[in-house]
Amino acid sequence: MTEPKNNDVAKEDARLMAEMLAQQPAPACPAGTAKIKVEDFSAFFDGAAVLRNISLEVCERERLAIIGPASSGKTTFLRSLNRLNDLAPNFSKTGRILLAGRDIYGPEVDVAALRRRIGMVYAVPVPLPWTIYENLTYGPRLAGVHSRSRLDALVESCLRSAFLWDEVKDRLNEPAANLSGGQQQRMCLARVLALEPEVLLLDEPCSGLDPISTAKIEDALAQLRSKYSIVLVTNNTKQAARASDRTAFFLMGELVECGPTAQVFTNPKHQRTSDYITGHFG
Amino acid sequence: MRIPPRITQGLAVSAMWVLASLTLGVLAFIIAYILWHGLPHVTWTFLTESPKAMGREGGVLPMILGTAWVTGLAVLIAAPIGVATAIYLTEYTREGRLTAVIRFGADCLAGIPSIIFGLFGFVFFVITLGMGLSIISGALTLTLMVLPTIIRTSEEAIRAVPQSFRDVSFGLGSTRWQMVTQVVLRSALPGIGTGIVLSIGRSISETAAVMLTAGSALGFPHTAFDSSRTLALHFYVLSREGLSMSNAYATASVLIIAILLVNLAAYWLMRRFVAKVA
Amino acid sequence: MRREKIISLLLMFAALSAISGLALITAFIFKEGLPIMMQVGLGQFILSSNWYPTEGEFGIFPMIVGSLAVTAGAMVIGVVFGLACAVLLTQFSPPRLVSIVKPSIELLAGIPSVVYGFMGVVILVPFIRDTLGPAMVSLHLASDPGPGLSVLAASIVLGIMVLPTITSISVDALQAAPRSYREGSLALGATEWQTTHRVLLRAARSGIVAAIILGMGRAVGETMAVIMVAGNTLDVPHSIFDPVRTLTSNIALEMGYAAGDHRKALFATGIVLFVIIMVLNTIALAVSRRRAGKAVAR
Numbered sequence: 001m002t003e004p005k006n007n008d009v010a011k012e013d014a015r016l017m018a019e020m021l022a023q024q025p026a027p028a029c030p031a032g033t034a035k036i037k038v039e040d041f042s043a044f045f046d047g048a049a050v051l052r053n054i055s056l057e058v059c060e061r062e063r064l065a066i067i068g069p070a071s072s073g074k075t076t077f078l079r080s081l082n083r084l085n086d087l088a089p090n091f092s093k094t095g096r097i098l099l100a101g102r103d104i105y106g107p108e109v110d111v112a113a114l115r116r117r118i119g120m121v122y123a124v125p126v127p128l129p130w131t132i133y134e135n136l137t138y139g140p141r142l143a144g145v146h147s148r149s150r151l152d153a154l155v156e157s158c159l160r161s162a163f164l165w166d167e168v169k170d171r172l173n174e175p176a177a178n179l180s181g182g183q184q185q186r187m188c189l190a191r192v193l194a195l196e197p198e199v200l201l202l203d204e205p206c207s208g209l210d211p212i213s214t215a216k217i218e219d220a221l222a223q224l225r226s227k228y229s230i231v232l233v234t235n236n237t238k239q240a241a242r243a244s245d246r247t248a249f250f251l252m253g254e255l256v257e258c259g260p261t262a263q264v265f266t267n268p269k270h271q272r273t274s275d276y277i278t279g280h281f282g
Numbered sequence: 283m284r285i286p287p288r289i290t291q292g293l294a295v296s297a298m299w300v301l302a303s304l305t306l307g308v309l310a311f312i313i314a315y316i317l318w319h320g321l322p323h324v325t326w327t328f329l330t331e332s333p334k335a336m337g338r339e340g341g342v343l344p345m346i347l348g349t350a351w352v353t354g355l356a357v358l359i360a361a362p363i364g365v366a367t368a369i370y371l372t373e374y375t376r377e378g379r380l381t382a383v384i385r386f387g388a389d390c391l392a393g394i395p396s397i398i399f400g401l402f403g404f405v406f407f408v409i410t411l412g413m414g415l416s417i418i419s420g421a422l423t424l425t426l427m428v429l430p431t432i433i434r435t436s437e438e439a440i441r442a443v444p445q446s447f448r449d450v451s452f453g454l455g456s457t458r459w460q461m462v463t464q465v466v467l468r469s470a471l472p473g474i475g476t477g478i479v480l481s482i483g484r485s486i487s488e489t490a491a492v493m494l495t496a497g498s499a500l501g502f503p504h505t506a507f508d509s510s511r512t513l514a515l516h517f518y519v520l521s522r523e524g525l526s527m528s529n530a531y532a533t534a535s536v537l538i539i540a541i542l543l544v545n546l547a548a549y550w551l552m553r554r555f556v557a558k559v560a
Numbered sequence: 561m562r563r564e565k566i567i568s569l570l571l572m573f574a575a576l577s578a579i580s581g582l583a584l585i586t587a588f589i590f591k592e593g594l595p596i597m598m599q600v601g602l603g604q605f606i607l608s609s610n611w612y613p614t615e616g617e618f619g620i621f622p623m624i625v626g627s628l629a630v631t632a633g634a635m636v637i638g639v640v641f642g643l644a645c646a647v648l649l650t651q652f653s654p655p656r657l658v659s660i661v662k663p664s665i666e667l668l669a670g671i672p673s674v675v676y677g678f679m680g681v682v683i684l685v686p687f688i689r690d691t692l693g694p695a696m697v698s699l700h701l702a703s704d705p706g707p708g709l710s711v712l713a714a715s716i717v718l719g720i721m722v723l724p725t726i727t728s729i730s731v732d733a734l735q736a737a738p739r740s741y742r743e744g745s746l747a748l749g750a751t752e753w754q755t756t757h758r759v760l761l762r763a764a765r766s767g768i769v770a771a772i773i774l775g776m777g778r779a780v781g782e783t784m785a786v787i788m789v790a791g792n793t794l795d796v797p798h799s800i801f802d803p804v805r806t807l808t809s810n811i812a813l814e815m816g817y818a819a820g821d822h823r824k825a826l827f828a829t830g831i832v833l834f835v836i837i838m839v840l841n842t843i844a845l846a847v848s849r850r851r852a853g854k855a856v857a858r
Contacts, residue, residue, distance in 0.1 A: 084453060089376055116455035126446045129469060129558060138464070139454040195455065291753035295652055301644035302661065308720060309668045312679050366574035374568050386845075387579025393774070393841035394585065394834070395781025397808050401815070401830045402585045405592055426581045433578065459567050487672035490783040490812055518674045518784060521681070534675055541670045549663050 029059035035199060035229040036081065041095035043076050045088065050076045052253045053095070058199070063221060063230040065244030065261065067237055069276065072250040074233045078201050081231065082118040083111050099199075116143055119192035123204040125184035127176035132168055132187060135176045139195040158193035162186045163220045182213025189220060200230045207235060218243040237277055241265050249273045313538060320535030323528045329536070333500055337516065338526045342533055344502045348417065348510030351503060352496055353485040355421035356428060361478050363425075364432030368474075371433075372440045373462050392430035399427050400494035408495055415509040420496030424488060428481035435480065439473025439555060440466055472555030476548045483544040486537065489514045513537050589834055593827030605828060611794050613814070613822040620829055622796045626711075626804035627780055627836075629797055630790065633715025634722055634779040639772055641719070642726030646768075649727070650734040651756050662731075669724035677788030680717040685789055688713055693801055706801035709791030714804065717785050722775040729774060733767020734760055766847050773844035777837050783808040807833045 029035075036058040043051035051073045058064050066074050076085065083104060085091045096103045104114055116139065128135050136155045137145075145151060155172065159165040164186040168179070176187060185205055192200060202221075206214040221230055221243060234240050240247050241261060248258040249268075257264060257273045268274045275281055331341030367384065375381055403423030413419045443466050451461040467474075489512070497509030498519070511519075513533055520530040597605050600618050608619025645665060649658055685708035692712075693705025737760050745755040761768070791803020792813060805813075811826050811833075818826055 082453065084449065087449075087452060112455045112457050114455075115453055120453045122446070122449070122453075124446070126444075126450045128447060128450060128465065138451075142454060142456050142460055142464075191454065287751045287754055291751045294753045294757075295648075298644040298648045298652070301641050302648050305641050305645055305668070305720075305723060306661070306664055309664055309671075312671065312675065315679065315683075316675065363574050363577050366571050367578060370568075370571035370575040374571055380572075383579055384575050387582045389845055390838065390841060391578055391582050391585075393777050393781075393837055395783065395808060395837060397781070397783045397811050398585070398589065398830055398834055398837075401592075401811065401827060402588055404815075405588050405827075406584065410588075426585070429578055429581065457564055459564060483670045487670065487674075489672065489674050490808075493812070494815060514672050514674050517672075517678070518788075521674075521678050522788070530678075534678065537672055537675065541672070542667070545663065545667050545670050549666075 029057045029062075033060045034058070035060045035100070037096075037098040039096045039098065041080065041097055042093060043073070043080055043085065044092045045076075046090040047092075050253055051080070054255045056248060056255055056258055058229050058231055059246070060229055061225060061227070062246060063225050063232060063244040065240035065247045066231065066233045066250060067235075067240045067247060067276070068250035069281065070235075071252070073253040074250050075203055077250065078120070078203050078231065078233050081199070081201055082115050082120055084115075084120065086111065112142075116195045117197050118199040118201060119195050119197040120201040120203065121185070121188050121192055121205050123207050125181060125188045127179070127184050127187060130176065131173045132176045132179070133172040135187060136191050136194050139191060143195065154194050154196075158190040159187075161193050161220065161224060162190035163216050164190055180213075182209050182216065185209060185213065186217060186220065189217065193224075198228065200224065200228050202230065202232045204233055204235055206239065214239070237265075249276065251276070313542075316531060316534045316538050320528075320531030320533070320538075323532035324535050328529075328532055332502060333516075333529075336525060337500065337520050337529060339529075342513065342516060342529075342536065344500065345511055345513045345516045345533070346536070348496070348503050349486060349512040349514075351417045351506065351510065352420045352424060352492060352512060353482055355418065355506065356424035356485050357478060357481055359421065360425040360428050360432055360481065364429050364477075365436045365474060367429075367433045368436035368440055369462055369467075372437055373458065373466065388430045388433045391426065392434070396427065396488060396490040397494075399423050400491040402426075403491060403495035413507065415495065415497030415499075416507045417496055417503055417510050418506040420492045420510075420512075421506075423491050423495045424485050427488065427491060428484055431481050431484065432474075432477045435477025436470070436474045439470040439477070442473065442555075443469045469558055470555075472551045472558060475551045476555065479544055479548040479551060483541055483548070486512075486540055486544065487514055488512075489518055493518075513540075586834070589827060589830050592824060593829075593831040596821055596824040597828040597831065600825075600828075606832065609794075609796060611810075613818065613825065616821060618821075618825040618828070620807065620810070620832065622794055623805050623807045623810050623829070624832070625796050626790070627806040627808070627833075629711045629800075629804060630714045630718060630786065630806055631776055631779040633711060633800065634718035635772065635776060637716060637719025638722040638726050638775050638779070642723040642771075642775070643730055643768070645723070645727045646730035646734060647756055647761075649731055651752055651760070665724050665727050668720070669728075673721065673782060673785040674788070676717050676721055677785035680713055680785065680789035684713050684716060685709055688801070696801070702799055702801055704799070704801060706799075707791060707803060709789055709803045710801045711790070711797050711804050712800040714786050714790040714806075715800070717789055718779045718782055721782060721785060722778045725778055726771045726775045729771035730764070730768050733764035733771065736767065737763040770844045770848035773840055773847065777840040777844070780833070780840070781808060781837055783812045787812055 034057040038054050038056045041051060041054045042049055054077065066077065068074050079085045080093065081097065093105070097105065099117065128138065133155060136158065137151045140151060140154055156165060159168065164183060167183060176184065179187060206217055218239070221232065224230060232244060244261050246259060247261045247264040249256045249264065251272055257268060257270050264273065265277060268277065328341040329346065330343050332344055333342065334340035371381055371384060400423065403419055407413050407419035407422050408415055447465050447469070448461055451465045492512050493515055496512065498511050498515060499509035500511060503510040513536060517530055517533040517537060520526055520533060596618070605618055605620060606624065607621050609621045610617040610619045611622070649661055653661065688710060689705060689708025693702065696702040697705055741759050741763055742755055745759045786806050787809045790806065790809060792805045792809055793803045794805060797804040807829055811829055814822070815826055
């Protein structure tokens with residue numbers, strides 16, 4: 001026997017709770033596991049807002065996929081995480097991004113060191129016009145590693161992590177440009193891993209790659225997840241569905257929804273998310 | 283009566299070919315004529331002896347040395363300054379008032395005639411700074427003359443390096459200077475080298491400016507403060523004063539061969555650069 | 561961080577060298593030459609035909625006319641041959657030929673001016689004096705074959721010397737024209753030649769004009785070759801077969817032994833030369849900047 005009054009209160013609570021949850025697109029990571037905290041971050045180019053009040057967390061040891069149609073701010077968001085947007089003279093921002101508790105835009109921050117902790121792989125593989133070995137050791141040498149044995153060890157370990165070691169181990173002194181597209185992209189992934197970073201940012205890394213190369217990179221990411229926080233921007237919703245743990249949906253500079261991948265794809269909280277995933281627009 | 287366009291094209295192209303062939307013909311004729319008359323006289327003695335009797339006899343060793351010194355010093359000073367300017371303009375600033383002023387300076391400098399450089403070098407280096415007619419005066423004057431060329435070619439070479447390389451370098455945690463030296467310059471080096479080699483060619487050929495600054499001494503230069511005569515100036519004096527036609531031709535032959543080698547080097551470097559960056 | 565700031569500052573100082581060099585040159589040339597120019601009077605200096613340094617008379621009019629005449633002649637040759645080469649190189653040559661012709665033109669630019677002058681003396685001057693001059697006289701096109709050392713000789717030699725400049729800048733201008741222009745014209749059924757002279761040359765017009773003006777600057781500034789073939793007399797030339805002295809020759813010939821006021825007058829000649837060149841180069845730069853601006857806007 002229920003008291004009508006209590007029921008109503010309970011229902012009202014539940015409704016308010018659902019509303020609150022619905023309005024909070026960014027569930028926090030389980031306590032203490034947030035690697036990157038983005039707090040109310042907005043990005044502007046020439047005063048025009050490209051990102052609006054983004055609040056979200058990247059957990060340790062997870063793959064966070066960021067999906068959304070073109071021009072929704074995904075790449076700008078990614079480039080804000082390693083401060084590559086600083087290179088554009090007309091960039092400005094408000095809000096904070098905390099890496100392990102400290103604002104990466106703080107005045108005392110060594111940007112070069114930051115970019116070694118947060119490494120990025122780009123959409124188009126960009127092998128530098130050197131040998132594979134030189135490509136991979138460039139980052140570590142910048143960081144001050146000069147011992148030949150240490151560099152060799154780094155090269156081998158990061159190529160193994162990128163599932164490329166077997167294919168190139170005898171060709172390390174050949175030009176990196178001789179590799180196929182898929183191999184080049186894995187080399188770019190290995191290049192970033194050689195920095196021994198904490199976070200990996202990948203901006204549509206498989207666009208333009210054949211399905212086999214794509215699969216290899218997704219496999220590599222699945223393995224890497226046990227050591228790194230990975231943020232993966234992708235135009236391909238199916239890739240997000242199969243290759244990530246949590247998914248965030250960006251639309252026109254705003255974060256619409258963020259949650260476990262399974263939940264976002266089967267039971268999205270927002271209509272717009274559902275529309276995008278089912279292909280009604282985008 | 284209307285002439286069919288195919289015919290007009292045929293006529294026009296033929297006319298242009300005639301003009302172009304004449305042009306190339308003149309080039310070939312000049313080189314062949316000089317070498318034909320001069321090469322027989324370019325002997326080992328000629329290259330290693332000093333001139334005698336005001337140049338009527340003997341060789342051109344001091345002139346070769348003088349030319350090498352003046353050119354070498356000029357390029358040694360101009361290259362770092364020019365490349366630094368190019369780096370500054372491309373990597374360290376945005377287009378604005380300052381870059382416009384720098385470019386204006388370089389462009390104007392490029393157009394000033396060599397005789398004006400000679401006048402300036404004379405009144406500034408030789409007299410005001412008291413260096414006298416000397417190799418160093420000549421070299422410093424030539425530095426100003428070749429600076430615009432080095433700046434221009436270096437800038438083009440640096441700009442040709444793809445922007446994505448810079449992004450990658452920054453992304454891997456480099457500072458701007460590390461990116462410039464380890465990525466950009468490494469790729470742009472052949473292009474920059476072309477500009478430097480072209481400057482060497484220009485310096486070797488220069489006469490009016492060195493005449494007024496390095497002087498015309500026939501003796502062996504021992505220090506940078508000695509006056510010395512360059513090959514081009516020596517050739518001018520020999521031919522104008524009619525002192526020795528065979529020596530004049532021989533001197534010109536040495537000059538032409540040097541220029542040919544310089545141009546070959548520049549061409550080869552340019553091809554390497556295009557291969558690297560394309 | 562601090563290291564980066566120091567590097568940035570050092571680079572900036574290096575970059576200021578070009579403009580400081582220019583400033584120094586301008587300052588010293590004017591410092592040396594302006595007083596005598598004022599003393600003689602600007603009008604007198606430029607318009608008088610009396611150049612008698614030993615008597616303190618400094619009028620450079622014949623030299624100005626000489627420079628103008630020689631430059632005009634050089635431009636006729638330079639533009640005709642230079643543009644022909646540029647058009648051939650960009651529109652009508654297979655790549656294999658381009659790789660021969662282009663370096664050859666660059667080689668032409670590398671030959672020392674004294675060698676050009678020498679060839680002029682040895683081949684061109686006798687030809688004008690002994691063959692061309694008398695031929696023109698017998699055709700009643702000229703009254704006097706002259707000594708061969710002449711405006712014509714200087715024009716031809718200078719024309720060949722400025723040709724590479726005109727060609728290379730025109731090639732750049734023609735190649736900068738959008739491919740769609742050429743393809744669109746050909747698609748409409750025009751021949752390559754029609755495309756070239758109706759569409760591409762007009763599209764590249766400001767670049768070609770810049771090339772010509774820069775070539776003019778080169779011609780006005782050339783010294784050694786002109787000294788060797790122009791004759792260096794102090795009279796205003798009346799025909800292309802007359803010998804002539806240019807502003808540059810004047811300076812180069814007399815600087816070796818000039819002193820006092822004479823030397824200052826040579827600097828003053830330098831000022832006139834400097835101003836002419838600056839005006840020409842500024843016009844050329846403005847024209848080519850405008851082209852660049854247009855291209856970007858497009």
